[in-house]
Amino acid sequence: MNALTILQKYYGYRSFRTGQQELIDHILQGTDTIGILPTGGGKSLCYQIPALLLEGITLVISPLISLMKDQVDTLKEYGIQAELINSSLSHTEFREVIQNAKQGAYKLLYIAPERLETDSFIELMELLPVSLVAVDEAHCVSQWGHDFRPSYRRIAKMIQLLPKRPIVAAFTATATEMVKEDIINLLNLKKPFEFIGSFDRPNLYFEVRKPKSKFEDLKTYITESAGQSGIIYCATRKTVDEVCGKLNAAGVPATKYHAGLGEGERSENQEEFLYDRAPIMVATNAFGMGIDKPNVRFVVHYNMPKNMESYYQEAGRAGRDGEEAKCILLFSTQDIMTNRFLIENGGFGIDHSAEYQKLNGMVDYCNTEGCLRSAILTYFGQEAIDGGCDNCGSCNNETEQTDITIEAQKIMSCTKRMNEQFGSTLVTDVLKGANTQKIRDMRFNLLPTYGIMKDYSKETIKEIISFLIAGGYLALVGDQYPILRLTLKSYEVLKGQQKVAIRRILTPEQPVVHAETSIKQDLFNRLRQVRAQIAKEHQVQPFMIFPDTTLKDMCKKYPSNKEKMLQVTGVGEHKLEKYGDLFIEAIVSYMSENNILEQDIESLEQEISKASKQTTKTGSKDSHKQTYTLYKEGMNISEIAKERNLTPMTVENHLLKCFEEGLDLDYGEFIPAPYEEQIAAAIEKCGTELLKPIKEALPEEVSYTAIKFALCKYKYNGL
Ligand code: ADP
Ligand code: MG
Numbered sequence: 001m002n003a004l005t006i007l008q009k010y011y012g013y014r015s016f017r018t019g020q021q022e023l024i025d026h027i028l029q030g031t032d033t034i035g036i037l038p039t040g041g042g043k044s045l046c047y048q049i050p051a052l053l054l055e056g057i058t059l060v061i062s063p064l065i066s067l068m069k070d071q072v073d074t075l076k077e078y079g080i081q082a083e084l085i086n087s088s089l090s091h092t093e094f095r096e097v098i099q100n101a102k103q104g105a106y107k108l109l110y111i112a113p114e115r116l117e118t119d120s121f122i123e124l125m126e127l128l129p130v131s132l133v134a135v136d137e138a139h140c141v142s143q144w145g146h147d148f149r150p151s152y153r154r155i156a157k158m159i160q161l162l163p164k165r166p167i168v169a170a171f172t173a174t175a176t177e178m179v180k181e182d183i184i185n186l187l188n189l190k191k192p193f194e195f196i197g198s199f200d201r202p203n204l205y206f207e208v209r210k211p212k213s214k215f216e217d218l219k220t221y222i223t224e225s226a227g228q229s230g231i232i233y234c235a236t237r238k239t240v241d242e243v244c245g246k247l248n249a250a251g252v253p254a255t256k257y258h259a260g261l262g263e264g265e266r267s268e269n270q271e272e273f274l275y276d277r278a279p280i281m282v283a284t285n286a287f288g289m290g291i292d293k294p295n296v297r298f299v300v301h302y303n304m305p306k307n308m309e310s311y312y313q314e315a316g317r318a319g320r321d322g323e324e325a326k327c328i329l330l331f332s333t334q335d336i337m338t339n340r341f342l343i344e345n346g347g348f349g350i351d352h353s354a355e356y357q358k359l360n361g362m363v364d365y366c367n368t369e370g371c372l373r374s375a376i377l378t379y380f381g382q383e384a385i386d387g388g389c390d391n392c393g394s395c396n397n398e399t400e401q402t403d404i405t406i407e408a409q410k411i412m413s414c415t416k417r418m419n420e421q422f423g424s425t426l427v428t429d430v431l432k433g434a435n436t437q438k439i440r441d442m443r444f445n446l447l448p449t450y451g452i453m454k455d456y457s458k459e460t461i462k463e464i465i466s467f468l469i470a471g472g473y474l475a476l477v478g479d480q481y482p483i484l485r486l487t488l489k490s491y492e493v494l495k496g497q498q499k500v501a502i503r504r505i506l507t508p509e510q511p512v513v514h515a516e517t518s519i520k521q522d523l524f525n526r527l528r529q530v531r532a533q534i535a536k537e538h539q540v541q542p543f544m545i546f547p548d549t550t551l552k553d554m555c556k557k558y559p560s561n562k563e564k565m566l567q568v569t570g571v572g573e574h575k576l577e578k579y580g581d582l583f584i585e586a587i588v589s590y591m592s593e594n595n596i597l598e599q600d601i602e603s604l605e606q607e608i609s610k611a612s613k614q615t616t617k618t619g620s621k622d623s624h625k626q627t628y629t630l631y632k633e634g635m636n637i638s639e640i641a642k643e644r645n646l647t648p649m650t651v652e653n654h655l656l657k658c659f660e661e662g663l664d665l666d667y668g669e670f671i672p673a674p675y676e677e678q679i680a681a682a683i684e685k686c687g688t689e690l691l692k693p694i695k696e697a698l699p700e701e702v703s704y705t706a707i708k709f710a711l712c713k714y715k716y717n718g719l
Contacts, residue, residue: 003028003049010052010078012550012572017042019195023169024049026193027132033169034138034183037197039313040294040320043171044071047134050169052080056129058103059166060110062136063149063289066270068110070292070541077544079574081105086112099127113140113151122158130166133159135187138170142182147289156188168192173317174313176381199312199380203319205326206372206693207393209366210463211232214302214330215246221300221328222252222280228297229279233314235303237284243302244282252336254280257287259497267617274541277531288314293541293550294321300328304366306342307358308379311365321549331366333424344480356479367470369502371395405493407453407464408473408500412490414449415474420485424476427484428461467502487718520555523590527551530586535577546570558596585647593704595692608690624654628663631655650707659712675702678712 003024007013008591016024020042022034027050037043051058062068068084075082083097083106101109109128115121135141141152159168168190169185184192211217218232234240237258244256253279255269272278274293281287285305299318305311310570311329319325336359343355363378372392374384388395414431415422429436430444433451444450453461465484468474474491475485492498528542528551535542550570559565565580566573590596630640637655641648652670659665671679675698682697694707 001053003053006049006052007045007125008572009396010080010572010574011045011709012566012568012575013571014569019197019481020046023193023195026344027167028053030167032167032189032192032529033195034180034189034192035169035171035195035197036180037171037173037195038199038201039173039316040195040201040322041173043136043173046081046171047132047136047169048075048108050132050167051134054131054167058107058108058129058132058134059125059128059130060108060136061113061116061152061155062110063113063140063147063152065112067136067292068112070544072108072110073540074544075108077540077575077578078572080107082108084110084111084112085115086110086206087114098124098127104129113149113154116154116158117151122154122161125158126161126163130162130164132167132169135168135170135183136239137172138183138187139172139174139179141186142179144176144178144182153186155717156186159188163356173316174309199377199382200373200385201319203322203324204315204389205324205391205393205396206315206328206376207326207332208329208372209393210331214332215243217330218243218300218302219247219250219252221298222247225298227279229273229293229295230281230298230300231288231296231314231317232280232282232300232302233287233305234282234284235305235335235342239302240284241280247280247282252280253278254282257281257283259284259286275535276528276542284315285310288317291317292320293317294543295323296320296325298326298328300330300337302330303338304329304331304362306339306355308365308376309358309361311362312376312380321547323549323552329366333466335458336466340480351499353479359478363466364470367467369394369471402502403499404464404467404502405496405499407456408468408493410449410452411461411465411468412474412486412494414447415455415484415654416486417447417449418444421483423481423483424462424465428458428465431461432456432458462500471500523555523587526552526586526590527583530582534582546575546583551654554583554587557592560584560591581647585649587702589649593692593695595690624657627651627654628658628665631658631665656705656708656712658711667709667713671713672702672704675699676707676710678702679707680714683707683710683714 001009003021004016007016018041019035019037023046025034026033027047035043037046037048047058047060060068060071062071065086065088068086072082072084083101084099085094085112089097097109100106125578135155136153137147140147140149142154146595159165168187170187170189170192172179172183180194183189209217222230232243232254234243237260237504240256240258244254247254255272257266257269261269269278269281270287270291274291285543296318299315301314305314315327315329318327339359339362340356343352343359346352346355364377365372365375370481371385371388371394373395374388378384390396410431411427415427418427418430426438426444429439430447430450431453433454435445439445439450465474469476471489472487475487476482477485489498493500531542531545531551534545538545546564547570549566553568553570554565557564557568559568561584562576562580565571565584566576569582627640627646630643635643637651640646640651644651646654655665655670659667678698679694679702681692686697688692688711691704691707695702695704698707
């Protein structure tokens with residue numbers, strides 16, 4: 001087997017994504033590697049596939065216990081032998097795992113880095129035939145990154161202690177040059193092959209909004225995207241409580257997460273979210289690390305975060321599955337103040353200038369008029385997108401330019417008359433004509449610019465000031481109490497040599513929902529129910545059964561048998577065996593209800609019975625007769641289904657076939673007596689060609705099977 005066969009056979013994916021093949025190939029050739037791929041880029045496969053192909057075992061170091069458990073559960077669902085070691089194991093359990101590992105029971109062993117802190121633990125590792133050490137979230141090794149983990153520093157030592165040096169591969173989504181060098185040095189990578197993917201996430205739509213009421217805007221957005229899963233990040237715990245409370249009051253199934261909640265409540269809420277019981281999570285930035293939920297369709301920032309690094313990481317939790325997702329930032333000038341406060345109180349005696357600089361970068365992003373995606377890419381040192389991206393608030397929306405040259409001149413002139421010594425709050429107050437003690441004391445009420453913008457709201461004035469700063473028309477200098485200064489560009493504007501225009505951001509148009517897609521939405525919802533049921537039984541998260549992308553592909557392809565099911569992306573052989581039938585059943589019954597390939601239902605039925613695991617000796621041709629025998633012995637439908645390892649629907653279809661063949665069968669059992677007349681009338685009215693109109697003419701509780709039996713009866717006996 002080679003890497004591609006494994007991708008197809010185990011994971012059910014057709015082809016590799018950018019970088020995966022290169023990284024896997026180098027690992028297999030025995031070269032150390034470092035892979036920097038964006039979130040959702042598919043880093044896990046880059047070490048999981050080599051793990052399956054290499055002899056011995058692969059150790060995976062991963063920072064969070066929850067993350068490890070998810071990964072191991074996901075692997076087990078694929079039928080791959082994996083186990084984890086973390087602090088939750090007792091000493092005996094731990095020895096057992098090591099013992100099994102020695103005997104080759106696992107291909108992958110996940111280890112929490114904290115376990116590496118004791119030498120005795122590391123010594124135990126020596127017993128294992130380790131061929132590859134994969135370090136996930138490798139930026140944790142560096143103090144320059146954002147999630148420094150001291151225990152990551154022990155990884156190099158562990159590797160050194162192993163009898164034979166394994167291949168070492170490191171992966172992360174975020175690495176500046178400095179962090180990358182730390183990874184290479186501190187993990188002791190030997191002449192590593194490097195693959196640095198683009199930071200771009202083409203499936204994410206970026207937008208900055210400046211709504212009058214953030215909450216109303218959010219509520220409207222959530223109503224429009226009903227049923228979708230999303231995260232709402234707020235700057236403070238208080239805002240989280242407030243927003244979540246208001247959403248709940250409005251009937252939105254949201255849950256919350258922040259450090260002020262007890263551990264029990266936190267993990268409970270997290271679970272609600274992961275299992276899609278509460279599809280919306282309102283949280284502080286304490287939430288998200290290690291959350292691999294692939295179907296997050298939107299991330300709304302209710303407040304502007306403190307820097308682009310945090311923003312992109314948090315927003316990047318949307319659309320891990322590669323499907324379209326939205327990242328919306330709700331900006332207000334108050335957010336700048338909040339962040340200043342947070343920085344100022346972030347630590348005593350620390351130089352905060354770097355943080356202020358990063359905050360300014362974030363404010364620039366919020367005020368940019370250009371392509372937002374390009375702004376992100378250039379911030380991270382990558383190339384902007386030529387001619388814009390076509391998928392962000394700036395590139396996509398109808399926007400109107402409003403000339404604000406006069407307003408800009410008033411602001412600049414006022415700033416100058418106040419000797420360029422004050423911040424935007426006081427300048428705004430003077431422009432607005434506020435009657436405060438401070439203004440009177442400083443005699444700013446005597447300035448010709450006092451009250452010159454009294455018709456504008458304070459918010460508008462501040463918004464224009466932020467915009468002028470972002471465009472370089474004004475400068476903000478000083479850290480703790482930044483003050484406004486004029487720039488060269490200011491003088492050009494004051495002299496009338498340069499005009500200033502602001503874009504008014506309009507809300508994007510509503511997409512038109514076509515009948516076709518809403519039909520499919522039915523099927524999608526039904527498949528989701530099937531998945532939720534299985535997930536509950538197996539006690540794993542729904543996406544570990546199949547991600548949304550897979551269910552959507554099913555909605556496209558209508559896989560009505562195993563062969564077709566294997567063509568669906570994300571369906572590998574193992575999962576096909578485990579879950580295929582349940583999904584096939586749901587799809588086939590959906591097709592039948594909607595008259596999709598109605599004339600082929602007969603052959604579809606045969607295909608299902610072929611696809612179902614059968615214990616039959618006589619072959620599928622007479623399978624319905626075996627069902628009939630059991631029926632005659634007095635078993636009901638669900639008992640037969642269990643006995644024969646068939647789906648209840650197949651059993652019903654078998655019996656229907658028997659009935660059609662004229663075998664003796666009490667159809668009364670299948671045609672509910674209270675509705676018999678109504679059904680007959682509906683058939684008279686709608687004819688016998690199509691099922692759906694008949695079904696629609698009857699009360700909901702009358703099943704398709706009942707109608708089919710009635711049709712048979714009609715054919716044989718008349719009504
Ligand atoms: P990362 O760790 O880089 O953020 P993951 O390894 O969690 O990303 O992968 C994100 C999602 O993409 C997972 O659902 C994974 O199964 C899927 N995926 C990975 N590689 C491929 C591929 N080649 N084709 C289709 N889907 C893939
Ligand atoms: Mg990952």
